[in-house]
């Protein structure tokens with residue numbers, strides 16, 4: 001089953017989390033007018049036993065057409081990816097829940113100026129860089145306890161084609 005790749009927009013991504021971009025964001029001048037603050041772009045979530053981590057992921061592109069074998073979720077916290085090289089990348093998500101059907105999957109192409117923030121429990125494929133090794137600032141939850149559930153698609157022909 002080939003997945004349709006949609007352009008990433010705040011509205012289309014709303015069931016899965018936040019799009020971190022200046023386009024359409026609330027903003028106001030600060031620092032005596034020398035800076036514009038694009039305000040409150042994403043909801044960073046963590047449980048009481050966790051803390052927020054700031055990381056950099058250096059992602060190597062996978063080979064396409066890509067067969068999708070799994071999605072994962074982080075039940076204890078959100079996870080945000082912000083591209084640092086201004087390069088496009090892919091995002092594959094499915095709604096919260098205990099199961100994921102292939103028809104539940106949504107694929108998006110993010111431009112290099114858009115980050116995403118998966119809300120806690122939202123299923124997603126591990127980061128999908130395109131074309132070149134790409135760095136992402138990643139904000140997620142650290143702390144005690146397992147925080148990465150994986151769900152495998154057995155014998156399902158789910159593919160991402162560029």
Ligand SMILES: NC(=O)N[C@@H](O)C(=O)O
Nearest residue numbers: 072079124125126127148
């Ligand atoms: N495992 C890990 O930290 N990375 C994944 O969560 C991911 O979404 O890429």
Ligand code: NI
Nearest residue numbers: 072074079126
């Ligand atoms: Ni993740």
